[in-house]
Amino acid sequence: MTRPADLYLRFLQLAEALRGLPSLPLLDPLEERILEFVARAAQTKDRLSVRDLMGVSELGSPATLHARITSMRDKGWIMLSDTEDPRRKQIELTQAALRHFDKLSECLVKAAKNA
Numbered sequence: 001m002t003r004p005a006d007l008y009l010r011f012l013q014l015a016e017a018l019r020g021l022p023s024l025p026l027l028d029p030l031e032e033r034i035l036e037f038v039a040r041a042a043q044t045k046d047r048l049s050v051r052d053l054m055g056v057s058e059l060g061s062p063a064t065l066h067a068r069i070t071s072m073r074d075k076g077w078i079m080l081s082d083t084e085d086p087r088r089k090q091i092e093l094t095q096a097a098l099r100h101f102d103k104l105s106e107c108l109v110k111a112a113k114n115a
Contacts, residue, residue, distance in 0.1 A: 007111055014107035024096050025075040031068050034059060035077055038091050039101060049088045050080065 019026065027035060037059065041048040050069060054062040069091070072078045077097045080089035093101075 010114060011108050011111040014111055015104055018100070018103055018107065024077055024100065027072065027075070027077065030060060030064070031072050031077070034065070034068055034072065035093075035097065038078060038093060039097075041091075042093055047083075048091050049083065050091060051088060053091060 034053070037053070037056065038048060050066075053059070053069065054065045056065075059065055060068070069078065073080065076094055079092050079094050081092055083090050
């Protein structure tokens with residue numbers, strides 16, 4: 001590799017290859033942003049309820065976010081768990097979504113080794 005950007009471009013190439021593997025249904029770009037938002041909250045151990053996510057205006061309107069949460073749940077990327085308040089649901093990554101992030105991490109390591 002000749003440029004630092006080559007590492008990132010190699011990672012993108014490897015990550016794109018994951019899309020062709022049978023696993024979870026594909027996400028649209030907004031759903032990918034939501035998934036990353038949920039993953040970052042999980043990484044920092046922040047609680048993230050449906051209501052909290054619907055309040056993030058950069059991701060879209062509450063109606064749009066509600067539709068995307070439902071879609072992502074149906075696709076198997078996220079799950080909703082109960083909280084002490086039965087009216088609030090916590091958003092969590094599924095085991096399949098966690099495996100997806102594991103595979104992305106492997107792509108990053110592989111790209112870095114080939115640098």
